[in-house]
Amino acid sequence: MQIREEKADILIIGGGAAGCFAAITLAEEYPGLSVILTDKANIKRSGCLAAGINALNAYITPGHTPLDYARYAAEDAAGIARGDLLLSMAEGLNRVTAKMEKLGLVIQKDTEGNYVTRGPRNIKINGENIKPLLAAAVNKAANVRVLNHVNMVDYLLSEGKVRGAWGIDITQERIYLVAAGAVICATGGAAGLYRPNHPGHSRHQMWYSPFNTGAGYAMGLRAGAEMTSLEMRFIALRCKDTIAPTGTIAQGLKAAQINAKGEEYQKTYGNTTAQRVHAVVAENLAGRGPCYLKTQGITSEEESNLEKAYLNMAPAQTLRWRETGLSPRTVNVEVEGSEPYIVGGHTAGGYWVAENRATTLAGLFAAGDVAGGAPQKYVTGAFVEGEIAARAAAEFACQNPPSDATAEIKNSVVSAVKKYFTKSPPSTFDADSLEEAMQSVMDEYAGGIKTCYRYTEASLKLADAHLKRLAKLSDSLRAADFYDLMKIFELRERLLLCRVLVSHLAARKETRWPSFAAHLDYPDKDSAYEKYVNSKLVAGEPQIIFRPLVKLPGGEPQ
Amino acid sequence: MSIAIEKEKCVGCGRCAEVCPGNLLVLRDGKAGIREVKDCWGCTACVKECPRQAIFYYLAADLGGAGGRLYAQDSPDTLTWIMKWPQGTEDIITVNKNKSNEY
Known part of the structure; x- marks a missing residue:
C-alpha cells in the first residue's frame, strides 16, 4: 500500500465554488502560507457547477441592502436561519461578483455599465465556463498546490484539533496523508440519499451533483463536529x-x-x-x-x-x-x-459554524454547501464564505504550524484502507445494491417522492432501523480497486448522513416547511420549535441538541 | 441519459477522463470508455472537452429519448452545439461565450 505524505499551512478539501474562492483569497492575501487544495475530480469541472450556471441568484441589486437579502432568506426559511451568518454573507455578495467578473465571467450590462437584473436579487450572466475560470485562477496561484482526483475520507485529529486529512488518490491508487495547520471543508452537499426521479438508466439525471455524496458532513460527524438544520431538506x-x-x-x-x-x-x-x-x-x-x-x-x-x-x-x-x-x-x-437533497447553499443544513465559519472543532472551518445556517447563499454566497473561512483559517494556521502525522496515525489509516482489499466470503450485495436499498428506505420511510415528501414518527423509526442494518452490511463490502473503494466510502458517508438526517426529522415535531419537512403526526407549525435542531455523534449515535435562534437586527417574521 | 464514445474517432488523449466530475471515464487500450453508463450526470464536461467530437450525450428511453446525439465544439469565443438526428439531419446552435444569457 503506497502512502504519499504532504504538508501545508492550510488544506482546502473540495475545489468547487467555495473551495476555489478560498484558495484565490489565500493566494491574494496570504501569499506566504502554503495551501493544498484537494478535489475528488479535477477542479476544472468538479462539483455542482460542472455544467455551468445560468444566473447569479444572490446579488444586492440597486435599491436593496444586504439586510434586505438576509431578511428575505430568513423569511424563506420560516425563521430557521442564522441572522449573523446571513448578514456577513450578504455583505460580501457584490464584492465577490466584481471579482468573478475580473476573472472573466461575462455579466450582462446596460448601456450605462450597470448589471442587468433578472429578478430582485439576480443578475444575468453566461456561466457555462464558471468552473474553468475559477480553476484557471487557482492554478495560477503560486502558493496553492492542487491535488486532483484525491478523495478525502477522514480528518486527522490530534489533541482535540483537526490537523489535516487523509484520503485516496483514485488515479494513482495510493493513500494521501495531508498534514495541515488548518483545514477548510468545502466538499458540497449531498445528493443520492433518496430514490431519484428516474431510478433506472437515468438515475443520475438529477439537479444536484450525484458526485456530491455528503463526505464533508460525514467526516465532521465522525470527528465530533456539530451539525445544524439537516431536517431542512431542499427539494428542487x-x-x-x-x-x-x-x-x-x-x-x-x-x-x-x-x-x-x-x-x-x-x-x-x-x-x-x-x-x-x-x-x-x-x-x-x-x-x-x-x-x-x-x-x-x-x-x-x-x-x-x-x-x-x-x-x-x-x-x-x-x-x-x-x-x-x-x-x-x-x-x-x-x-x-426532485428527490430531497441536503445542501446548505439553498436551505440551512450543514456544519454549525461561527461568524468566521469556524466549526465546533478547533482548526476546522466550513464554507459553501457544507456549511449550515445561511440558506439562499447560492454561488456568490459560497464565494463569500470561502473568503471568510480562508481568512479565519489563515489566522489559525499562523498560530498552529503543521506537524507530521505520527506513525500510529499512519498505521491506522493504512489498516482502514487495507481492510477493504482483504478477501471476504462471497456476498449477495455490492455498494451499488446497498445504495439502492438505502434510497428505497429513505424514499418510503423518510419522506421521499413516493410519499409526497411526508413521514411519520413510526416511519422514521423504521427508516432508522433499516439504515442501521444497511450500515452493518456495508462493513463486509470489499473493493477491487481505488475507484471501487471510493464508491464504498461514498455509500458509508451517505448512510451516516441519512441516519443523522432521520434523527433531525424526528426531532422537529412540527411542519414548518411544507414538503421540505412534512411531519404527518405534527402537520402544523409550532412556535415551540422556533429554535435550531442541531446534532452530533456520541458513541456512534446521533444526539440532538436544541439551540436558540440568532435573529437579524429588528427580529424577523416567523 | 448518458454519454457514449465513438471509438473510431477517439484518439486516446485522456482529456475526458481528466475532467469527468465523477471519475467515470477511463482509458482502456488507448480508447476512452465509461465505467457505468448509469452513473453519468449529464454535465457534458467530457462532450465539450473532446477535441475530436468523439463523445455525445443522449437521452435514454426513460426520458423520452428518440436517438438524438448532442455534440459540442469549443473554441475561445463560441461554443457550438451539434444535435444529430437518427434520420441523418442535424441542428446547430452556436452560443457566443462573450455574451450573457438573455434569461
Whole structure:
C-alpha cells in the first residue's frame, strides 16, 4: 500500500465554488502560507457547477441592502436561519461578483455599465465556463498546490484539533496523508440519499451533483463536529424528466405557473421556495395536475434564447425540446419536484459554524454547501464564505504550524484502507445494491417522492432501523480497486448522513416547511420549535441538541 | 441519459477522463470508455472537452429519448452545439461565450 505524505499551512478539501474562492483569497492575501487544495475530480469541472450556471441568484441589486437579502432568506426559511451568518454573507455578495467578473465571467450590462437584473436579487450572466475560470485562477496561484482526483475520507485529529486529512488518490491508487495547520471543508452537499426521479438508466439525471455524496458532513460527524438544520431538506422544483432549473423560465420569461385546468395556483399556497414545491404536490393530489410553466405562445426569439440559456447549464432540456418536437413555444413546460437533497447553499443544513465559519472543532472551518445556517447563499454566497473561512483559517494556521502525522496515525489509516482489499466470503450485495436499498428506505420511510415528501414518527423509526442494518452490511463490502473503494466510502458517508438526517426529522415535531419537512403526526407549525435542531455523534449515535435562534437586527417574521 | 464514445474517432488523449466530475471515464487500450453508463450526470464536461467530437450525450428511453446525439465544439469565443438526428439531419446552435444569457 503506497502512502504519499504532504504538508501545508492550510488544506482546502473540495475545489468547487467555495473551495476555489478560498484558495484565490489565500493566494491574494496570504501569499506566504502554503495551501493544498484537494478535489475528488479535477477542479476544472468538479462539483455542482460542472455544467455551468445560468444566473447569479444572490446579488444586492440597486435599491436593496444586504439586510434586505438576509431578511428575505430568513423569511424563506420560516425563521430557521442564522441572522449573523446571513448578514456577513450578504455583505460580501457584490464584492465577490466584481471579482468573478475580473476573472472573466461575462455579466450582462446596460448601456450605462450597470448589471442587468433578472429578478430582485439576480443578475444575468453566461456561466457555462464558471468552473474553468475559477480553476484557471487557482492554478495560477503560486502558493496553492492542487491535488486532483484525491478523495478525502477522514480528518486527522490530534489533541482535540483537526490537523489535516487523509484520503485516496483514485488515479494513482495510493493513500494521501495531508498534514495541515488548518483545514477548510468545502466538499458540497449531498445528493443520492433518496430514490431519484428516474431510478433506472437515468438515475443520475438529477439537479444536484450525484458526485456530491455528503463526505464533508460525514467526516465532521465522525470527528465530533456539530451539525445544524439537516431536517431542512431542499427539494428542487424542476422541469419534468430533465430536472433542469425552472427559474430561467419562471423569472426570465415571467411565465405563470398553471395547473392542468389552466388556473394560476401559486397564490393559494404562499410563495416561499418550500411552498412552491408543496403547491405542485398539493395540486397533483387534488386532481388538478400536472402543473406547468406557461410558455405556450412565446416568440421564436424567446424560444431561441431559452434554448441557448439551457445549453449553458442543463443541455438535456434543449436536446429534449428539439428531439421530441414539443418546443416550449407550442407546449407548456411541465414541472415536478426532485428527490430531497441536503445542501446548505439553498436551505440551512450543514456544519454549525461561527461568524468566521469556524466549526465546533478547533482548526476546522466550513464554507459553501457544507456549511449550515445561511440558506439562499447560492454561488456568490459560497464565494463569500470561502473568503471568510480562508481568512479565519489563515489566522489559525499562523498560530498552529503543521506537524507530521505520527506513525500510529499512519498505521491506522493504512489498516482502514487495507481492510477493504482483504478477501471476504462471497456476498449477495455490492455498494451499488446497498445504495439502492438505502434510497428505497429513505424514499418510503423518510419522506421521499413516493410519499409526497411526508413521514411519520413510526416511519422514521423504521427508516432508522433499516439504515442501521444497511450500515452493518456495508462493513463486509470489499473493493477491487481505488475507484471501487471510493464508491464504498461514498455509500458509508451517505448512510451516516441519512441516519443523522432521520434523527433531525424526528426531532422537529412540527411542519414548518411544507414538503421540505412534512411531519404527518405534527402537520402544523409550532412556535415551540422556533429554535435550531442541531446534532452530533456520541458513541456512534446521533444526539440532538436544541439551540436558540440568532435573529437579524429588528427580529424577523416567523 | 448518458454519454457514449465513438471509438473510431477517439484518439486516446485522456482529456475526458481528466475532467469527468465523477471519475467515470477511463482509458482502456488507448480508447476512452465509461465505467457505468448509469452513473453519468449529464454535465457534458467530457462532450465539450473532446477535441475530436468523439463523445455525445443522449437521452435514454426513460426520458423520452428518440436517438438524438448532442455534440459540442469549443473554441475561445463560441461554443457550438451539434444535435444529430437518427434520420441523418442535424441542428446547430452556436452560443457566443462573450455574451450573457438573455434569461
